[in-house]
Amino acid sequence: MSTSQQSTAVSASQPCLDCSRKSRCLGGLLVEGMPADQAATVAVTRMVVDKGEHLYRADDKADYLYVVRGGALKTYVSSIDGNEEIRGFHLAEEVAGLDAICQPSFRSSARALSRTWVCRLPITAVRSRMLESGSFRDRILANLGREFDRLNGMLHRERCTADQRVASFLVSQLKSDQTDEHAEIQLPMSRVDLARYLDLATETISRVFTRLQARNILRSRGAVCEVVDGDALRALA
Amino acid sequence: MSTSQQSTAVSASQPCLDCSRKSRCLGGLLVEGMPADQAATVAVTRMVVDKGEHLYRADDKADYLYVVRGGALKTYVSSIDGNEEIRGFHLAEEVAGLDAICQPSFRSSARALSRTWVCRLPITAVRSRMLESGSFRDRILANLGREFDRLNGMLHRERCTADQRVASFLVSQLKSDQTDEHAEIQLPMSRVDLARYLDLATETISRVFTRLQARNILRSRGAVCEVVDGDALRALA
DNA sequence: CGCGGATTTGACATAGTTCAATTCGAGTGG
DNA sequence: CCACTCGAATTGAACTATGTCAAATCCGCG
Numbered sequence: 332m333s334t335s336q337q338s339t340a341v342s343a344s345q346p347c348l349d350c351s352r353k354s355r356c357l358g359g360l361l362v363e364g365m366p367a368d369q370a371a372t373v374a375v376t377r378m379v380v381d382k383g384e385h386l387y388r389a390d391d392k393a394d395y396l397y398v399v400r401g402g403a404l405k406t407y408v409s410s411i412d413g414n415e416e417i418r419g420f421h422l423a424e425e426v427a428g429l430d431a432i433c434q435p436s437f438r439s440s441a442r443a444l445s446r447t448w449v450c451r452l453p454i455t456a457v458r459s460r461m462l463e464s465g466s467f468r469d470r471i472l473a474n475l476g477r478e479f480d481r482l483n484g485m486l487h488r489e490r491c492t493a494d495q496r497v498a499s500f501l502v503s504q505l506k507s508d509q510t511d512e513h514a515e516i517q518l519p520m521s522r523v524d525l526a527r528y529l530d531l532a533t534e535t536i537s538r539v540f541t542r543l544q545a546r547n548i549l550r551s552r553g554a555v556c557e558v559v560d561g562d563a564l565r566a567l568a
Numbered sequence: 569m570s571t572s573q574q575s576t577a578v579s580a581s582q583p584c585l586d587c588s589r590k591s592r593c594l595g596g597l598l599v600e601g602m603p604a605d606q607a608a609t610v611a612v613t614r615m616v617v618d619k620g621e622h623l624y625r626a627d628d629k630a631d632y633l634y635v636v637r638g639g640a641l642k643t644y645v646s647s648i649d650g651n652e653e654i655r656g657f658h659l660a661e662e663v664a665g666l667d668a669i670c671q672p673s674f675r676s677s678a679r680a681l682s683r684t685w686v687c688r689l690p691i692t693a694v695r696s697r698m699l700e701s702g703s704f705r706d707r708i709l710a711n712l713g714r715e716f717d718r719l720n721g722m723l724h725r726e727r728c729t730a731d732q733r734v735a736s737f738l739v740s741q742l743k744s745d746q747t748d749e750h751a752e753i754q755l756p757m758s759r760v761d762l763a764r765y766l767d768l769a770t771e772t773i774s775r776v777f778t779r780l781q782a783r784n785i786l787r788s789r790g791a792v793c794e795v796v797d798g799d800a801l802r803a804l805a
Numbered sequence: 806c807g808c809g810g811a812t813t814t815g816a817c818a819t820a821g822t823t824c825a826a827t828t829c830g831a832g833t834g835g
Numbered sequence: 836c837c838a839c840t841c842g843a844a845t846t847g848a849a850c851t852a853t854g855t856c857a858a859a860t861c862c863g864c865g
Contacts, residue, residue: 408724416724434716438717439720476670476671478716479671479716479719485723486719486722489727492820492821523843534844535820537845538845553843553844730853758811769853770812770813771812771853774812775813775853778813790812790863
């Protein structure tokens with residue numbers, strides 16, 4: 332992240348109006364095309380969340396959704412035995428809490444994996460804007476659809492072998508702008524969190540990484556993970 | 569599409585208007601409060617689907633959603649190796665295809681487990697009605713929320729032991745109107761389909777049933793399944 | 806009554822877990 | 836700059852739940 336200035340500060344004016352990402356970001360689309368006086372009342376807040384801190388917790392009233400500007404989040408539900416079942420990671424540009432648009436409260440908790448910058452959007456504004464702007468409504472519906480796809484993908488992934496789960500996870504982390512060979516992935520989560528996401532033991536994660544490295548598909552040094560043979564990786568998953 | 573086996577009885581007038589379930593059913597709510605002439609144009613069709621026939625397939629254009637009147641459906645995605653990953657069963661009163669409201673095409677296929685009666689609702693009508701009627705929009709959002717919950721529940725269930733998966737499935741099949749003890753569940757799906765739903769081998773399903781029977785929690789005779797000790801079953805899950 | 810698919814049972818194989826021990830690596834302080 | 840330290844990651848060895856394959860039994864239906 333290039334942001335040296337950590338702006339917890341609430342901008343005097345609506346922050347999305349002069350945000351550099353307004354054309355791509357949900358916040359920008361929320362105020363796009365609004366009369367200026369209406370846009371000014373949309374209470375979007377920029378926030379910083381320290382590593383390990385919660386953004387929201389399951390059963391909290393779902394008043395806001397969050398767009399990640401930098402850093403990374405995990406969303407999880409705690410099972411009866413106290414373990415975190417991780418349901419998703421959210422990196423820059425991604426939205427967290429959207430599934431709660433249909434519900435009064437969050438069904439999962441969100442916590443920062445590292446210091447994370449987010450924009451907080453009032454759900455009421457989002458809901459009402461859906462009625463005013465067709466393109467905004469479609470954007471939200473598309474996001475919901477992607478959320479369904481993500482959950483369906485998780486269900487599929489968890490019916491695969493450990494190698495396939497890890498491979499398909501890594502493929503999903505490959506940005507499309509990376510040239511196929513020698514792409515470098517910066518994994519923001521610990522092996523423990525990855526294990527809780529893929530429903531494997533951390534030891535198994537570790538063993539799979541070693542195996543992939545032995546087969547010259549991967550080179551992993553801690554959080555950095557260099558994909559040596561992208562095709563082989565994709566073929567696995 | 570194998571429409572050949574799908575017999576279609578088109579009622580002369582809009583079928584939801586004088587349907588006995590109109591107060592509970594999505595179809596009824598769709599036309600409720602509409603001016604009579606508008607309601608008449610909403611093209612809801614009653615259909616019968618024979619056992620084994622498809623209602624829709626993955627990648628079909630998602631023009632309709634379906635309310636089950638009687639019988640049972642399964643929705644599934646076929647994985648690369650040709651196996652059906654069953655994503656849900658839909659019994660009477662339930663809705664299938666709703667997740668496609670956000671997408672141009674279905675992401676799963678739906679097939680009848682036995683002769684099944686459904687009402688087919690045009691998605692365009694549903695989408696536009698969402699803009700006109702707040703209560704209808706909320707009903708749809710609530711259904712989408714339940715769909716998210718269902719998928720999250722599946723994710724949780726598949727992180728449990730075989731006994732827990734079966735137990736929690738059986739508990740989910742217990743109707744609330746059944747007195748706790750000696751409730752009888754009529755399972756509409758084969759052991760094979762149940763296995764593909766819970767991601768277990770059919771042999772494992774069978775063994776779990778035998779185990780539960782040995783512990784006097786269950787008594788199963790083929791498709792009929794008598795819950796002898798509901799509390800024990802719930803405690804397992 | 807007997808056929809054929811569905812279900813159950815048994816014996817064995819194995820992927821992944823668990824527990825324990827070792828190594829790595831990023832901070833920290835001298 | 837080098838030793839410490841402490842948690843995270845890796846490796847090893849034994850265990851177990853579930854899968855696989857094969858055989859036996861059940862059950863609905865012509």
